[in-house]
Amino acid sequence: MIQSLLTIDNLHTQFTVGNQTVKAVDGISFDIQKNQTVGIVGESGSGKSVTALSIMGLLPHNGQITQGQILYKGQNLADLNQKQYRQIRGKEIGLIFQNPMAALNPVFTIGNQMIETIRLHTKQTKSQAKDTAIQLLTSVGIPDPDTRLTQYPHEFSMGMCQRVMIALTLAMSPELLIADEPTASLDVTIQAQILNLLANLKKDRGMSMLIISHDLGVMAQHCDHILVMYLGKIVESGTPNDIFKHPKHPYTHALISSIPSTDPDQKHAPILLKGDIPSPLHIPSGCRFHTRCPKAQAKCSQVEPQLQTEGSRAFACFYPY
Ligand SMILES: Nc1ncnc2c1ncn2[C@@H]1O[C@H](COP(=O)(O)OP(=O)(O)OP(=O)(O)O)[C@@H](O)[C@H]1O
Ligand SMILES: [Mg+2]
Numbered sequence: 001m002i003q004s005l006l007t008i009d010n011l012h013t014q015f016t017v018g019n020q021t022v023k024a025v026d027g028i029s030f031d032i033q034k035n036q037t038v039g040i041v042g043e044s045g046s047g048k049s050v051t052a053l054s055i056m057g058l059l060p061h062n063g064q065i066t067q068g069q070i071l072y073k074g075q076n077l078a079d080l081n082q083k084q085y086r087q088i089r090g091k092e093i094g095l096i097f098q099n100p101m102a103a104l105n106p107v108f109t110i111g112n113q114m115i116e117t118i119r120l121h122t123k124q125t126k127s128q129a130k131d132t133a134i135q136l137l138t139s140v141g142i143p144d145p146d147t148r149l150t151q152y153p154h155e156f157s158m159g160m161c162q163r164v165m166i167a168l169t170l171a172m173s174p175e176l177l178i179a180d181e182p183t184a185s186l187d188v189t190i191q192a193q194i195l196n197l198l199a200n201l202k203k204d205r206g207m208s209m210l211i212i213s214h215d216l217g218v219m220a221q222h223c224d225h226i227l228v229m230y231l232g233k234i235v236e237s238g239t240p241n242d243i244f245k246h247p248k249h250p251y252t253h254a255l256i257s258s259i260p261s262t263d264p265d266q267k268h269a270p271i272l273l274k275g276d277i278p279s280p281l282h283i284p285s286g287c288r289f290h291t292r293c294p295k296a297q298a299k300c301s302q303v304e305p306q307l308q309t310e311g312s313r314a315f316a317c318f319y320p321y
Contacts, residue, residue, distance in 0.1 A: 003074070004031040005176055005208050006055070011068035011078075013047075013054045022280050024050040026232035027068070030225075032176065037202065037209040039223035041216060041255065043277050046229040048212045052180045054078075055210075056095050057085040072176075091121060094174030098181040100161040104153040110164055111149030118171045136167040140197060159190035163197070170201065177202070178210045183218075191215070195222055216259050220244050228252045231280060231288045238313030248313070248320035250295045287317070295319045 013025040025047045032038050040048045053059050055070055057080060070077040077088065089095070097103055105113060114133040118124060124132060130149070137145035140163040153161060162182065169177065179198065183191035199222055202209055213219055219226055220240045228236040228243065228251065236249040247253045254273050274292045278284055284291045290300040297319060305316040 004071075005034050005036075005073065006032040006210075007069070007071040008051075008055070009069040009071065011051070011054060011070065012066045013050050013059065013063060014066050015060075015063045017062065020281055023232055023283060024063075024280055025054060026280075026283070028227075028229070028232070028234050029068075030227055030234065030237065032208050032210060034175075034208055035202075035206055036224045037199075037211060037222055039211045039213065039219040039226045040229055041213070041219055041226060042229035043255075045231075045277050045280070047232040047280075048229060049180055051229075052095070052178050052210065052212060055178065056089060056093060057082070058089075058095075090169075090172040090174065092174055093176045093178060094169040094172060096162075096165055096169055096177065096179040096182045098184045100158065100165040100185070101153060103165055104161060106153050109150055109152055110156070114149070114164075114168060114171065117168050121172045132171065133167075136171055137164070139170070139201070140164075140167045141193075142167070159186050159194065162186060162190075162194055166194075166197065166201070170205075173205070174207065176208045176210065178212075180212045181214070182211070183213070183215070191218070198222075216244075216255065228255065231277060231283055233288065233316070234307065234314075235289065235317070236313070236315040237307075238315075242311075242313040246321075248310075248315040249289075249317045250293045250319075250321065251289050252315075253321055254294075 008028060008030050011025055011028050015022040015024055028051065030038065040051065042048055054065055055077065057077060065078045072088065072092065111133060115126060115129040118129040118132050133149060134145045137148060142148055142160060142163055156164060183194050186194060195218055211222060223240055226238065226240060226243045227234050228249065230251050236243065236247065236252045243252060244256055247256050278291060286301040286303055287305050290296040293300065299318055305318050307314045307316045
């Protein structure tokens with residue numbers, strides 16, 4: 001039997017706001033195998049980042065895992081205290097954020113921060129750690145790493161800062177890398193470079209990855225398995241081929257139809273969804289997508305469809321495509 005590196009089982013994460021409860025993640029399950037890249041897509045507010053923060057033990061104070069398990073190598077992370085989490089975070093599971101500038105300290109040189117991080121996680125001397133830092137900067141494609149080490153974050157472009165962040169994360173050799181919108185603050189050509197870099201590093205190091213991105217094209221290219229989230233639930237999952245070529249769920253269909261096609265024979269009108277994603281304070285009854293669904297019928301507002309598996313994919317819909 002293959003044991004998954006990470007198994008999310010029926011995860012529920014809620015926030016308390018005044019006397020109200022926000023069900024941000026509402027019972028999701030998925031696996032990440034060794035060497036596998038899993039992607040999460042979905043509109044803003046669907047619970048992608050809250051999923052990542054739940055795994056990392058980084059929920060804000062008003063957030064709480066209320067049900068379910070996060071099994072990493074068989075250990076339930078949802079049971080760990082902050083001290084135990086520090087053994088996992090970084091070393092086992094690395095996290096790359098959207099805004100690399102915010103994660104770097106402006107008053108210390110890049111070299112200072114890298115050497116510090118490396119020494120915190122390995123038994124290297126200062127000069128060994130410096131050599132490691134140079135190697136890491138080289139591996140993420142930063143030219144002239146010796147000079148770069150003496151510079152401050154503001155002397156780096158956004159794209160270079162993100163490379164430094166990736167190098168810092170790799171310094172701890174995590175087995176699982178979680179990248180939440182790792183390229184959102186970068187321009188398009190740099191985005192592609194960073195994603196290719198991540199894909200290569202993943203291959204070289206045998207890491208597993210969880211990528212969250214709004215860029216569906218990127219997801220198609222880099223993921224082995226894709227989860228489509230809507231209002232805290234997974235509504236469809238499958239291989240890029242399942243999701244992009246033969247989407248079953250009307251929500252996935254609408255998301256895919258919004259990708260501009262470069263093939264003139266493939267021009268299709270985007271399916272416009274009615275209105276905005278509802279507030280998680282007022283999750284619609286039945287299928288939570290029914291208020292915006294072009295295929296909805298009476299049953300959809302009354303009964304909640306469950307995920308049903310069909311080969312490599314699963315979807316939760318009574319009237320799929
Ligand atoms: N600290 C918080 N307090 C209350 N509600 C929160 C908090 N953080 C997130 N939420 C709510 O949880 C839901 C899921 O948020 P999340 O950040 O996971 O969305 P997302 O899918 O990452 O969206 P985006 O694509 O914009 O990053 C949203 O409705 C959000 O408003
Ligand atoms: Mg997010």
